[in-house]
Every structure is written in C-alpha cells, then in structure tokens.
Amino acid sequence: MPTFCPKCNAMLPDGLEKCPRCGTKLPKAPGDPNALTPQEWRVLLLEAYKFALLPVGLAFLLGIICLILLYV
Numbered sequence: 001m002p003t004f005c006p007k008c009n010a011m012l013p014d015g016l017e018k019c020p021r022c023g024t025k026l027p028k029a030p031g032d033p034n035a036l037t038p039q040e041w042r043v044l045l046l047e048a049y050k051f052a053l054l055p056v057g058l059a060f061l062l063g064i065i066c067l068i069l070l071y072v
C-alpha cells in the first residue's frame, strides 16, 4: 500500500520516516501488525471477564448449597 507525502503529495514506499523529495517528516505507518484492534481488545477483555467470573460464580453457588444444607 503506497503512502503519499502530506506536503508535496509524492508517492512514497512504505517504511520511510521522511519524504525524500521535500524532507517532511511522515506520520508513522498505521496498523502495527502486533497491535490489537479495539474489536479484538473487547473480545479479549470479555474472555478474561468470563474467566475471572467463573470461580466467583462457583464460590457463590457453593455458598448457596452450604446455606441450604445448613438450614434444611
């Protein structure tokens, strides 16, 4: 995907920090291959949330069962 210099509009190959034509500093290329998109972050957080909720839910259930056993 070629980029264009925001100042002189020259077509630039990827990975340049400066425009070779006018010397303008170029913004870093978007889309770090290792970076997660917000969508992926949400899925990841949801999974972590579920994972953290599982022991809490189990402990809660166990408590209820204990209460029932105690009072019945």
Ligand SMILES: [Zn+2]
Pocket: 005, 006, 007, 008, 009, 010, 019, 020, 021, 022, 023, 024
């Ligand atoms: Zn330029």
